[in-house]
Amino acid sequence: MLKCKEAVEKANALVDGAPLSWRERFALRLHLLMCHHCRRYLRQLRALVISLHRSPPNAASDEAVERVMDKLDSNP
Numbered sequence: 238m239l240k241c242k243e244a245v246e247k248a249n250a251l252v253d254g255a256p257l258s259w260r261e262r263f264a265l266r267l268h269l270l271m272c273h274h275c276r277r278y279l280r281q282l283r284a285l286v287i288s289l290h291r292s293p294p295n296a297a298s299d300e301a302v303e304r305v306m307d308k309l310d311s312n313p
């Protein structure tokens with residue numbers, strides 16, 4: 238089980254577009270299932286990333302974030 242600090246680091250990497258191994262993503266998802274603090278953190282991080290990317294009309298960044306969230310929510 239990841240510690241919160243490790244989970245946050247991996248979540249940041251994921252939002253930055255860093256490639257994580259399936260093992261890392263699995264560990265992160267598992268942590269997010271157990272830990273509502275990190276779930277809330279990631280939700281706020283996502284909102285922040287979307288708002289940062291909102292000023293230039295660049296929808297791709299928002300879609301990238303959505304894909305990350307989808308991966309976290311729905312992968313087996």
Ligand SMILES: [Zn+2]
Nearest residue numbers: 241244272275
């Ligand atoms: Zn946590």
